[in-house]
Amino acid sequence: MAIVTLSAVKTQLNIDESDTSDDEELQLFADSVTTPIETQLGRVVEPRTFADEVRFTGGRSFLVSRTPVISLTSLTSVDGTRSWEVGPGAAHVDPEAGLVTLLSVRPAPGTALVTYQAGDTDIRANVRLAALITIQHLWETQRGATGVQLGGEGESWVPGRGFALPRRAIELLDSPLPGVA
Template sequence: MAIVSLADAKKQLNIPDDETSEDVEILGFVDAATAAVEEQLGTIVEPRTVVDELDFRRSVTSFLLQSVPVISLTSLTSLDGTRSWDVSPGAAHVDKDSGRVTLLGATISGSAIAIYQAGDLSPGANVRLAAKIIIQHLWETQRGTMGVQLGGDGEPYVPGRGFAVPRRAIELLGNQLPGVA
């Protein structure tokens, strides 16, 4: 499930559904917008399988997964494959928002591989709209339809920020630009 469907992206770009010659390029912009949204939010939006390589110098009963939100923990095995830990709900608890895994009645040490599903199963309207704004911005700058604008979309240039993510998309995602309020 993509953050924005091809049909929604085409609608944002005013491209008829039956016009398919640009579909591959548009899907590339959907992928780029998804990555930009995830970078701004610091979380996974498009659900996918994630593999974390973990290293525990001592025995622990809990640890953090690297990507959140966590949908489900699939497996936890030693790096060499000789040991696995039960990750069923009665044997392990996963805090979906923080990514903290707590093993109930077991410890883990050494190197291990955690395989899990991460992502937001229902991103908010603001997240989807921000992605569509980014897609439209990338599409227009690729096509030269915006004219020459230093900050993109008539926005002033902000040092340390690129032009791929318009400020209005960043604001929809809840991240404020540095500066004086």
């Protein structure tokens, strides 16, 4: 699954749905835009499965590395000899913080492997639009659109930022300033 569909990409680029000549390249763009957007947001957008090693030192809680957490799949010792229940009632998950607390057991100290699903269950409109703007930017700049300057479509380059995400997309993704309506 990608943040945006091939059909949405074609609509953004004003390409007729029946024109399939660039579908493979456009699908690559749709698939590739996920990583820079997730990096910008600092969170997983496209839901998928992850596995982390966690170290128990006597407590019941641990952090997973990617958020928001949708669900836990399994928790096993790295040697595969033990497993712990992670379903409802056995574990509590703070989805945004990635904090998992085991409710029914206290694992012995050691390393375990946790498998879980993370990502947004509903991708927000501003994220989808940022993805489409980024794809359009990449599509137009590789085709030598006239008048494209550094940053794309007259946008200035922002130090510390790459060229792939245009400023318009970044502004759609950035959080509003505190206290500003």
